Amino acid sequence: MRALRIGWRLLLVLIVGAVLHYALPQQDVARITGTEVIRTDFSGFNRLFYAQADSGNVENTTRDLRLINTVRKRTMLLGLVRGKDQTMVYRNEDTGWIWPPYFKFDSSDLQAEADDVRSTSADPNWVVIRHYGWRNRFFTIYPNATAIREVPGPDYRPIPWFNIGFFLFLLFAGLMLRAMWRQFRERSLDPAMERAGDRWDRVEANAKERRGRLGRWWESWTGPRK
Amino acid sequence: MAFIKLAIVGFLVLTVIFLSVSAYSRSVRRERLEKRWAEENPGADLAERDAYVEAGMEKYFSGFRRRLIVLVYVVPVVVVGLIVWLTNTN
Numbered sequence: 001m002r003a004l005r006i007g008w009r010l011l012l013v014l015i016v017g018a019v020l021h022y023a024l025p026q027q028d029v030a031r032i033t034g035t036e037v038i039r040t041d042f043s044g045f046n047r048l049f050y051a052q053a054d055s056g057n058v059e060n061t062t063r064d065l066r067l068i069n070t071v072r073k074r075t076m077l078l079g080l081v082r083g084k085d086q087t088m089v090y091r092n093e094d095t096g097w098i099w100p101p102y103f104k105f106d107s108s109d110l111q112a113e114a115d116d117v118r119s120t121s122a123d124p125n126w127v128v129i130r131h132y133g134w135r136n137r138f139f140t141i142y143p144n145a146t147a148i149r150e151v152p153g154p155d156y157r158p159i160p161w162f163n164i165g166f167f168l169f170l171l172f173a174g175l176m177l178r179a180m181w182r183q184f185r186e187r188s189l190d191p192a193m194e195r196a197g198d199r200w201d202r203v204e205a206n207a208k209e210r211r212g213r214l215g216r217w218w219e220s221w222t223g224p225r226k
Numbered sequence: 227m228a229f230i231k232l233a234i235v236g237f238l239v240l241t242v243i244f245l246s247v248s249a250y251s252r253s254v255r256r257e258r259l260e261k262r263w264a265e266e267n268p269g270a271d272l273a274e275r276d277a278y279v280e281a282g283m284e285k286y287f288s289g290f291r292r293r294l295i296v297l298v299y300v301v302p303v304v305v306v307g308l309i310v311w312l313t314n315t316n
Contacts, residue, residue, distance in 0.1 A: 097228040103310040146313060180250045187253050 023100040024166065025132050026079070026143075027158035029151065030072035030088060031124045035114050040065040049133065049141035051093040055105045066092040066107055068114045068145055070129065071121070073154060090131055091142040100132055102146050113148050126151050128158050236302065244298045251295060255286050 041062045042050060053059045068090045074083035092110055095102045104110075119125035128151050133143035151158075259282040263275045286292055 097232045101306070101309070102313055103306065104313050105310075106314045109314075180246060183250055183253050183257075187257060 022134060023132055024163055025102075025130050025146065025160070027160065028070075028072045028075070028088065028129050028131065029126060029154055029156055029158070030070040030129050031121075031126055031154075032068060032070050032114050032118050032129075032148075033120070034069045034118060035092075035111055036067050036069065037064045038067060039063070046139045046141050049136075049139070050091070051095050051144065053094075054107060055094045055096050066111050067142065068092055068111070068129070072129070079157075079160070088135065089142055090129060090145040091133075092145050095144065095146075102132070102144075104144075104146050110145060110148065114145075117148065117150060124154070126154050126156065128156070240299050240302060244295060247295050247298055248292075251292065252283070252286070256283060259283070 039062060040050075050065075053063055070088050070090065071085050072088045074086040075081065076083060092107050092114070093104075094107050095104045097103065117125050117127050127148050129145050130147040130149075131143040131145045133141070135142055256279060259279045260275065263270075263278050267274075
């Protein structure tokens with residue numbers, strides 16, 4: 001029972017962690033090497049990891065996908081440890097109004113920006129690409145780039161201000177929820193339970209009393225029970 | 227269409243949050259009034275206490291702090307507006 005409970009909690013933490021890791025913005029220091037557009041036929045599974053057609057367009061089963069090819073600094077442990085260079089491909093799609101809530105409608109402009117800061121390894125031009133999502137080669141999914149800004153060099157370290165704020169807000173919301181639940185339990189739930197308990201006690205006492213009366217009447221005929 | 231969906235679902239979710247926060251705030255205020263009364267008049271009449279609490283709640287209902295809960299609707303709309311603006315201008 002205990003193992004089951006720990007297992008459930010672990011699963012919950014994993015799922016929530018995965019969703020947050022997928023949806024929260026990350027910043028990569030990268031060098032854009034080119035952009036391209038490929039036709040994409042989604043499968044039932046990897047469709048989940050793409051946004052929808054550009055805002056205002058109709059959704060078809062197949063469509064063109066903007067890609068940004070880059071070489072980026074590999075990072076580990078949430079960006080704390082820097083590694084070597086690594087090729088990385090980002091998609092560039094409108095997220096529209098729903099999920100994840102980046103409200104991005106400017107894919108075409110972002111593609112133009114990416115083209116503008118293209119560079120070669122001989123004369124690199126480093127940028128920070130803000131993105132969410134995962135790259136997976138087996139399912140052919142890409143992280144979605146949401147913004148590009150130029151930085152002085154490859155050693156630049158972006159600070160995740162949004163994520164810091166987000167987790168502080170999450171902490172606040174959690175504490176608020178806990179305080180609200182405790183207040184509700186103390187002021188509404190417990191008194192109601194107590195009232196219900198009292199009523200039950202009265203009902204029980206009443207029934208006992210009645211049984212007692214019935215018993216006494218019965219015993220008036222049969223004589224005291226042994 | 228997606229925008230309308232966001233607006234409707236967002237409104238429903240924010241309404242749930244608004245109602246819960248209002249109920250929480252009311253409950254906390256009532257508890258504080260009861261405690262204050264118990265401190266100031268130990269062993270006093272319960273009817274008097276109820277009148278005191280009701281008067282205090284009356285004041286809360288017409289007060290400014292209760293209106294602050296409307297921020298539950300205002301802040302997310304402002305944040306979404308800010309994100310739209312920051313994401314789509316360069």
